[in-house]
Amino acid sequence: METLERKFTLQVPSSTENLALIREFVSSAATQAGFDEKEVAKLELAVDEACANVIEHAYGHDANKEVIVRARLDNEEFSIDIEDTGKGFDPAEINQEELEQLISKRKTGGLGMRLMKTLMDEVRYEIEPGKKNALHMSKRLKKSD
Amino acid sequence: METLERKFTLQVPSSTENLALIREFVSSAATQAGFDEKEVAKLELAVDEACANVIEHAYGHDANKEVIVRARLDNEEFSIDIEDTGKGFDPAEINQEELEQLISKRKTGGLGMRLMKTLMDEVRYEIEPGKKNALHMSKRLKKSD
């Protein structure tokens, strides 16, 4: 079987205005990877959540900063790398509360990382404070059964 | 007046499959620049034509190559840079035939560069054979009257 490798990169100003384009970008790449419509929707959502976090938390809506999304596909998996040079954070310290708690505290956020972890097979942060914060996510093309 | 500068970059495998994404990319950036729907459609078309030429003529449909589109917008203009490292060509030597001639010769091509020139305010090639072939196109945001 021919080994296929395809790379896609998108770099846009760090503004929520660009989330729609980011989703189109993921949708195109994931469709070419062979995912069906429902799976493509999941990948779009995971990347949207990750980029929204960069735009809001890493760069505080400063549109002079840039969000870079790299997608890579081969015969086995689809992977996404998103890097930011923002303030960084410790993913292990993020206390993921249950929906019930969030509702009773009238919180409007706190679901993004849980979504990402559920939607993808792999979600891995590499944080080097002050240097760069890298997020790697991947999803296998054909689940081994 | 605040000087605004925004940069967008898209890098995709050199395949016509990606022209739809390239148009979405241009549409997003151009809409943010403030162009109306008809102008956005023109910019999409010009960039599609330029990228189709790279995919077909520069890289002969080799999807292992990559097409890079850079868009830049400021208060005055929207510009696009597309570079390829393909075989190159001499734009001055391209004989632009009239539609009547093309029809009577039953040609199916030869309109792309004419479209680009009509649609954009500026179309400039810089060809360095064997190194890189760069295409720069731009369109002013508000026509001076």
Add this chain to the structure above:
Amino acid sequence: MPNPFLVATDSEDDFAVIRLDGAVDAHTAPQFEEAVQKVIDDGQNNIVVDCEKLTYISSAGLGVFMGFVEEVREVGGDIKICGLSEKVKQPFEILGFETLFHFCPDVESAKEKFSEQTDWEAAY
């Protein structure tokens, strides 16, 4: 742009119906939030969110449901969600919204659902 977002609010009988059209993401969620806030400020606590034309929702949009539902339930109201397509329903399901919100096929059935008594407190 592929997905212009629209939100429209109607008063129907004793209900406020908020219709979402397009994609709710971190960019457009503030418009949705504003619409819900306005309905509540106007004293209406029986809210139906019609998602028939919703093409996409991210956690920023889900957060709007989370942030307001306690407030309306405290005064005997609710936020019912209707018209979700299979694709758009995914994030709601993943996060367990179906145990904490009523999902209805359409606006009419959502309105009827308000006559049922639900002890949401028991759920959380």
Add this chain to the structure above:
Amino acid sequence: MPNPFLVATDSEDDFAVIRLDGAVDAHTAPQFEEAVQKVIDDGQNNIVVDCEKLTYISSAGLGVFMGFVEEVREVGGDIKICGLSEKVKQPFEILGFETLFHFCPDVESAKEKFSEQTDWEAAY
């Protein structure tokens, strides 16, 4: 993907109607070309291309009209173009297609247009 492309061909009376749905670019133009080729191979030279659902066309799509029209005109047929929106019409106008092709509002008026004699030879 945002723009799945579809092409459908119908035989209606003495005409072949080719309906384009979506975007015709360098990726999808070969499907359009194939549809026209098939119609001609089947001996039909009165061709209406219905662009009502066409959302976009680039020079690769315009090239299909250019490449076949002489062939059908030589045997007394024609390719008429109908249903173009203002936005999609732009590239046709820029390149001067309106002096060399008939544009009609809809399929019916395009069919009627075939009864008119046009000396296309005089145009080029």
